[in-house]
Amino acid sequence: xxxxxxxxxxxxxxxxxxxxxxxxxxxxxxxxxxxxxxxxxxxxxxxxxxxxxxxxxxxxxxxxxxxxxxxxxxxxxxxxxxxxxxxxxxxxxxxxxxxxxxxxxxxxxxxxxxxxxxxxxxxxxxxxxxxxxxxxxxxxxxxxxxxxxxxxxxxxxxxxxxxxxxxxxxxxxxxxxxxxxxxxxxxxxxxxxxxxxxxxxxxxxxxxxxxxxxxxxxxxxxxxxxxxxxxxxxxxxxxxxxxxxxxxxxxxxxxxxxxxxxxxxxxxxxxxxxxxxxxxxxxxxxxxxxxxxxxxxxxxxxxxxxx
Amino acid sequence: xxxxxxxxxxxxxxxxxxxxxxxxxxxxxxxxxxxxxxxxxxxxxxxxxxxxxxxxxxxxxxxxxxxxxxxxxxxxxxxxxxxxxxxxxxxxxxxxxxxxxxxxxxxxxxxxxxxxxxxxxxxxxxxxxxxxxxxxxxxxxxxxxxxxxxxxxxxxxxxxxxxxxxxxxxxxxxxxxxxxxxxxxxxxxxxxxxxxxxxxxxxxxxxxxxxxxxxxxxxxxxxxxxxxxxxxxxxxxxxxxxxxxxxxxxxxxxxxxxxxxxxxxxxxxxxxxxxxxxxxxxxxxxxxxxxxxxxxxxxxxxxxxxxxxxxxxxxxxxxxxxxxxxxxxxxxxxxxxxxxxxxxxxxxxxxxxxxxxxxxxxxxxxxxxxxxxxxxxxxxxxxxxxxxxxxxxxxxxxxxxxxxxxxxxxxxxxxxxxxxxxxxxxxxxxxxxxxxxxxxxxxxxxxxxxxxxxxxxxxxxxxxxxxxxxxxxxxxxxxxxxxxxxxxxxxxxxxxxxxxxxxxxxxxxxxxxxxxxxxxxxxxxxxxxxxxxxxxxxxxxxxxxxxxxxxxxxxxxxxxxxxxxxxxx
Numbered sequence: 001x002x003x004x005x006x007x008x009x010x011x012x013x014x015x016x017x018x019x020x021x022x023x024x025x026x027x028x029x030x031x032x033x034x035x036x037x038x039x040x041x042x043x044x045x046x047x048x049x050x051x052x053x054x055x056x057x058x059x060x061x062x063x064x065x066x067x068x069x070x071x072x073x074x075x076x077x078x079x080x081x082x083x084x085x086x087x088x089x090x091x092x093x094x095x096x097x098x099x100x101x102x103x104x105x106x107x108x109x110x111x112x113x114x115x116x117x118x119x120x121x122x123x124x125x126x127x128x129x130x131x132x133x134x135x136x137x138x139x140x141x142x143x144x145x146x147x148x149x150x151x152x153x154x155x156x157x158x159x160x161x162x163x164x165x166x167x168x169x170x171x172x173x174x175x176x177x178x179x180x181x182x183x184x185x186x187x188x189x190x191x192x193x194x195x196x197x198x199x200x201x202x203x204x205x206x207x208x209x210x211x212x213x214x215x216x217x218x219x220x221x222x223x224x225x226x227x228x229x230x231x232x233x234x235x236x237x238x239x240x241x242x243x244x245x246x247x248x249x250x251x252x253x254x255x256x257x258x259x260x261x262x263x264x265x266x267x268x269x270x271x272x273x274x275x276x277x278x279x280x281x282x283x284x285x286x287x288x289x290x291x292x293x294x295x296x297x298x299x300x301x302x303x304x305x306x307x
Numbered sequence: 308x309x310x311x312x313x314x315x316x317x318x319x320x321x322x323x324x325x326x327x328x329x330x331x332x333x334x335x336x337x338x339x340x341x342x343x344x345x346x347x348x349x350x351x352x353x354x355x356x357x358x359x360x361x362x363x364x365x366x367x368x369x370x371x372x373x374x375x376x377x378x379x380x381x382x383x384x385x386x387x388x389x390x391x392x393x394x395x396x397x398x399x400x401x402x403x404x405x406x407x408x409x410x411x412x413x414x415x416x417x418x419x420x421x422x423x424x425x426x427x428x429x430x431x432x433x434x435x436x437x438x439x440x441x442x443x444x445x446x447x448x449x450x451x452x453x454x455x456x457x458x459x460x461x462x463x464x465x466x467x468x469x470x471x472x473x474x475x476x477x478x479x480x481x482x483x484x485x486x487x488x489x490x491x492x493x494x495x496x497x498x499x500x501x502x503x504x505x506x507x508x509x510x511x512x513x514x515x516x517x518x519x520x521x522x523x524x525x526x527x528x529x530x531x532x533x534x535x536x537x538x539x540x541x542x543x544x545x546x547x548x549x550x551x552x553x554x555x556x557x558x559x560x561x562x563x564x565x566x567x568x569x570x571x572x573x574x575x576x577x578x579x580x581x582x583x584x585x586x587x588x589x590x591x592x593x594x595x596x597x598x599x600x601x602x603x604x605x606x607x608x609x610x611x612x613x614x615x616x617x618x619x620x621x622x623x624x625x626x627x628x629x630x631x632x633x634x635x636x637x638x639x640x641x642x643x644x645x646x647x648x649x650x651x652x653x654x655x656x657x658x659x660x661x662x663x664x665x666x667x668x669x670x671x672x673x674x675x676x677x678x679x680x681x682x683x684x685x686x687x688x689x690x691x692x693x694x695x696x697x698x699x700x701x702x703x704x705x706x707x708x709x710x711x712x713x714x715x716x717x718x719x720x721x722x723x724x725x726x727x728x729x730x731x732x733x734x735x736x737x738x739x740x741x742x743x744x745x746x747x748x749x750x751x752x753x754x755x756x757x758x759x760x761x762x763x764x765x766x767x768x769x770x771x772x773x774x775x776x777x778x779x780x781x782x783x784x785x786x787x788x789x790x791x792x793x794x795x796x797x798x799x800x801x802x803x804x805x806x807x808x809x810x811x812x813x814x815x816x817x818x819x820x821x822x823x824x825x826x827x828x829x830x831x832x833x834x835x836x837x838x839x840x841x842x843x844x845x846x847x848x849x850x851x852x853x854x855x856x857x858x859x860x861x862x863x864x865x866x867x868x869x870x871x872x873x874x875x876x
Contacts, residue, residue, distance in 0.1 A: 031759040032756075032759060032761055048456070055472065080527075085527050086531075150585065150586070157589060157590075161593055165590050165595055166586070167548070167549075168548055254586075
């Protein structure tokens with residue numbers, strides 16, 4: 001097990017190296033000069049532009065800039081943002097806190113709602129409850145996040161003043177954003193749980209369990225659910241990584257700080273160190289999450305072993 | 308005048324004064340009286356409110372985020388200054404087109420050659436860190452703006468950890484050379500050339516900062532927690548969420564322009580960043596915010612119908628939404644003055660205002676917006692919306708119709724227009740595309756991502772461009788039409804020796820009448836050459852709960868001064 005983990009982590013190193021090279025090239029080769037964008041809307045003389053470019057080393061050859069970047073990175077230094085001269089790590093570590101909170105709460109909503117709906121739909125297969133659960137799932141999948149967010153805001157913030165529309169302090173500010181991002185995921189989870197549950201419920205060992213005289217609740221939660229959850233765990237892992245870095249629409253609507261908005265601003269500003277920093281952190285998150293997902297299979301399904 | 312008559316934005320007692328004034332004045336004169344004239348009445352400062360209950364917190368919904376810093380001299384964003392001008396006060400305030408009021412400077416004097424500005428500074432003022440405000444701080448603040456320029460000129464390295472990369476502040480005091488400290492409370496700012504708009508540039512971007520705090524904290528930290536002399540003290544900044552500022556209890560040096568000179572009435576202010584327009588409006592209706600800026604045109608009517616809410620409407624100075632022809636593209640139709648003049652008749656600006664901006668702006672005739680000093684009303688007579696005239700002029704110029712589009716010598720009358728991929732820009736370009744098509748001109752609109760757009764513009768490969776430039780002084784015309792600014796904001800690549808000379812003379816002249824005359828000629832000349840088609844004057848719409856009073860929107864219609872702001876019950 002330990003060896004497996006170590007190998008997986010070692011495998012991640014070339015991946016992360018590739019990510020740094022790729023983002024470096026992508027961000028530098030995309031049209032747009034950071035200095036001109038920096039000054040967009042304001043006058044800037046060519047001499048002044050040249051001066052700023054020199055100040056930030058942007059006039060050096062590309063490979064040299066990449067070398068500088070990698071050298072600093074190996075010393076644990078992500079550099080400073082071109083715009084604010086703030087250490088990139090400070091910006092990212094500050095933004096990642098509300099993002100993690102939102103992601104975890106959102107996924108909690110998704111799991112609670114999705115698993116419940118999925119189980120109900122599977123147990124009461126082809127009943128009205130099944131249709132209802134799948135209808136909810138269909139709505140969840142097809143409602144754009146920004147629209148759901150605005151609807152929730154309109155109803156619960158502007159009409160009945162139950163939850164604040166903005167802010168990041170206190171559980172009240174978390175409810176609407178968590179439901180907003182959790183709802184769409186819950187729809188996928190519900191469908192996944194339903195189909196794999198249906199499959200599992202037809203297995204011999206479930207019949208055996210029933211034959212032993214176990215009550216429905218125990219059959220479902222002890223015997224069936226655990227096995228039905230494997231595809232959900234995979235999906236959950238992808239969602240977790242995706243939301244950690246891609247909840248930007250939700251963040252925007254609910255005026256929440258977060259990694260997604262940092263990334264978008266950085267890209268628009270061609271703030272190279274910040275772009276590279278956020279992409280690198282994103283890549284690390286993906287690698288770690290997929291590792292955790294793989295490892296969790298062993299816990300859920302004892303047949304899976306890492307040797 | 309731009310309708311600046313929405314009385315809801317005036318403080319209550321001024322509204323009373325205004326009624327009294329209207330009753331007493333000759334009707335015609337009163338109708339023409341603008342807010343700027345009213346504000347200059349001594350009555351405004353003299354009226355003292357007795358019934359203000361201090362206290363409370365005002366939450367302000369900001370439509371735009373900051374650009375990563377709160378340092379007034381580093382930022383490029385107005386949103387930063389909207390917050391920071393309450394923390395780092397400038398030397399003077401500019402409430403109207405022609406007026407300056409004392410802030411940290413009591414009075415000032417301009418030398419006859421227009422190059423030396425002598426300020427006498429307020430005494431007994433202390434920074435939030437306890438250090439006294441003296442001429443040193445003024446010199447420090449101005450010097451840091453030009454430090455990197457000077458270092459580079461001397462061939463020295465610029466260390467970003469020690470020297471700021473100045474933002475908008477640099478463009479506003481570009482002409483500043485050095486300062487001479489006369490005594491603790493007198494300072495001479497010396498310019499490298501006479502520069503008439505200098506005073507109008509001394510706004511929040513030149514808010515005076517505490518030299519001690521800058522040195523102690525270092526640039527990056529200072530940019531996250533600036534220290535000034537203002538009525539509010541910086542408290543906290545949670546990135547992309549909010550900035551909180553608290554009342555400065557020791558403050559007693561408020562400008563004579565404000566109704567009271569003592570500490571702010573509000574205990575604190577929270578500036579919340581709410582980027583989504585409809586959410587920002589929603590928070591005002593639910594009371595989560597009490598003041599919001601940049602109201603979405605689609606929601607304006609709803610807010611105006613809401614009896615708890617006052618909409619604050621004010622025209623802006625500077626250059627509005629204007630189209631610029633790339634006149635330097637030899638052999639291309641945009642270089643043909645006859646074509647440009649003909650097309651100046653082809654745009655129905657009223658319809659455009661309705662279609663693109665929901666009718667909340669005003670059709671424009673001049674590259675200067677109406678509230679700007681030296682706006683020339685004669686520009687309104689130069690062109691009108693007249694399709695027959697446009698067609699006739701194009702025919703006369705030899706561009707004849709072949710099918711839907713015109714051509715001359717086998718060349719199609721077509722324009723290429725790269726725009727930024729933003730809803731408003733696209734709407735504007737699409738409207739013009741339709742209008743030009745009606746007279747047989749083909750426009751290709753190319754919406755580009757920001758970086759690609761800037762590159763395209765730099766390359767000069769375009770026929771049309773548009774610009775909007777809010778600015779306190781008509782010198783904005785130099786930014787747009789001076790040949791020295793080709794490659795910069797002179798998107799038209801316009802080069803006319805007469806206009807160049809007039810622009811430079813007007814920037815240097817210290818006499819208002821001379822300036823006015825020159826700017827009038829420039830406005831008419833650029834229209835006659837059809838370098839530009841002005842589309843619309845932009846208008847600021849902010850909104851607040853009616854129980855908020857005493858807030859004051861500055862002449863640029865961007866910054867809200869909160870010295871007198873309070874919440875009535």
